[in-house]
Amino acid sequence: MRLFLMLAAALAVAAPAVAQPAPQPPAPLPVRGVVTKLEATRLTVKPKSGKPVTVDLTPDWTVQVTKPIAVTEIKEGSFIGTSEIPQADGSGKSLEVHVFPPGVKVGEGHYAWNLRKGSMMTNGTVGKVTAGAKGRELQVSYSTGQRKIVVPPKVPVVQITGGTRPLVKAGVPVFFVAFPKPGAAGGLITGAVAVGENGAAPPM
Numbered sequence: 001m002r003l004f005l006m007l008a009a010a011l012a013v014a015a016p017a018v019a020q021p022a023p024q025p026p027a028p029l030p031v032r033g034v035v036t037k038l039e040a041t042r043l044t045v046k047p048k049s050g051k052p053v054t055v056d057l058t059p060d061w062t063v064q065v066t067k068p069i070a071v072t073e074i075k076e077g078s079f080i081g082t083s084e085i086p087q088a089d090g091s092g093k094s095l096e097v098h099v100f101p102p103g104v105k106v107g108e109g110h111y112a113w114n115l116r117k118g119s120m121m122t123n124g125t126v127g128k129v130t131a132g133a134k135g136r137e138l139q140v141s142y143s144t145g146q147r148k149i150v151v152p153p154k155v156p157v158v159q160i161t162g163g164t165r166p167l168v169k170a171g172v173p174v175f176f177v178a179f180p181k182p183g184a185a186g187g188l189i190t191g192a193v194a195v196g197e198n199g200a201a202p203p204m
Helices: 002-014
Strands: 029-038 042-046 053-068 079-086 092-099 109-112 120-132 135-142 145-151 157-163 173-180 188-196
Touching (some): 029 053, 053 173, 120 145, 157 188
Parallel strands (some): 092 145
Antiparallel strands (some): 029 042, 042 053, 079 092, 079 120, 135 145, 173 188
16 A cells, blocks of 8 residues: 555656646656665665666555556456557557556556656546457546557556565565655655566566
8 A cells, every 4th residue: 555655646746737836846756677785774776777776665665566467357447557658649558557456546647757758657547448459448537637548469467466575675676666855865765665476577
């Protein structure tokens, strides 16, 4: 559950906002990479490119597992998140889909994401589901609108489930959202880490 709340907070900050009189706080950082070092209160990850990222872990940090499922498991009423590329016709082409547990609805909306250049994140409730010429077509609704999302064949589709801390260790691919620490010391902190089932990389 903590991962969902952390991700929701991250997305709320990342989403475009109406102009405010006060400056916005530093945006959270989605991090993807392989664990190189895990200490009692710190985690270091090597991304595909760039320097290693070291974050502090909250005392109650949790682990979530992304488990592959068939796209047919996405039903009307499912609450999903999908990294997607906007298409010329106004639809979105999925890069991945992650299905939240029943009753969990966080990060609702449509906003910029950093999985790939030009990608967006859409979180919402699935309505009509149809089989289209280019893949599974989902009507996804959120508080400010609705989008048609096309999930091409072979796009990763996962269910988010609970996990345990021993799953996070050197050599394991992970995903998490890091938040700037308050105060002059700076640095980053996270309270949740996602791993893929059987050592796979989380697709988010």
